[in-house]
Amino acid sequence: MIRIQRAGERYPGGDRAAGIETRHALSFGPHYDPDNLRFGALLACNEERLAPGAGFDEHPHSHTEIVTWVVEGELTHHDTAGHTTVVRPGDLQRLSSAGGVRHVERNDAGVPLVFVQMWLAPLSPGGEPSYEVVRGIREPYDLPEADARLHVRRPAAGGRVAVPAADFVYVHVVRGTVGLDEELLHPGDAARITDPRGRTLVATTGAEVLIWEMRDWRKALG
The missing domain is CATH 2.60.120.10 (Jelly Rolls)
Incomplete structure (x- = not known):
């Protein structure tokens, strides 16, 4: 009915030498737990910390709804659908990767960046990628693609x-x-x-x- 996962129980990841520290709540990449693959539509809830100048080079996604919440600093986003944005605390970013898109996530500011990134499974695969940022979000955010x-x-x-x-x-x-x-x-x-x-x-x-x-x-x- 209720399962508590403490911050220290998350799976460690990232590349500290490259200024990237990640903590995974669910199975992700090399951290595989067959009893912790998803929760509802949620496939990932990653806490990311990027040092100034660090980031994730261009990489692909498909059939995933990616929602990002910036805690501290500024996240620079660029994708192959033509969007380039800076996301700040209080902003909600959503990338619907649909049939396939590539993107870059970087910390181009001079201060550390902390964000939470959540991946959800869509009800239907495929389609065209879409993207939006809601500035200073105050209302609940509906994600009908994942119900x-x-x-x-x-x-x-x-x-x-x-x-x-x-x-x-x-x-x-x-x-x-x-x-x-x-x-x-x-x-x-x-x-x-x-x-x-x-x-x-x-x-x-x-x-x-x-x-x-x-x-x-x-x-x-x-």
Whole structure:
């Protein structure tokens, strides 16, 4: 019903010599766990840290919805569909790789970059790539391609956030601390919930939390 994954339990990755540090919540690349391949539509939730000047050179994606949340610094994005953008804290970036696209992600600023990148499985493969950035997002972000919705919540200390009623709910703490049942979640901690009824997050400090609500993809596919 609830599975807590602490920040220190994430799989380490990246290339420290190149200024890249990654922490994976689910199986990713060489870090394979057959019991941790996905949660609902979520295929990856990676915490990325890039030193100034570091980045991921051009590489391909397909059949994946890629949602990025910048925590600190600035992320420069460029893709082969013709988009070049700088994404900052408070902005939400989505790249729908669809039938195939290549992109570059870099830290071209003079300060460290921290971001959370989440990959979701689309209901249908193929199609044309698409891209958007929502600046200073305040409302829930719907991702119908994956039958999912992302909530960005910033409760003050003592604030309460109802856990959405959904088949799968994934909670990732970006800043601050929040309580869930008897557990206290810190930055980088996550909770996977399959019975959200009546559950509430309670901020014990000012906090920033990403919450995915997802429908069981098997129901969506009918």
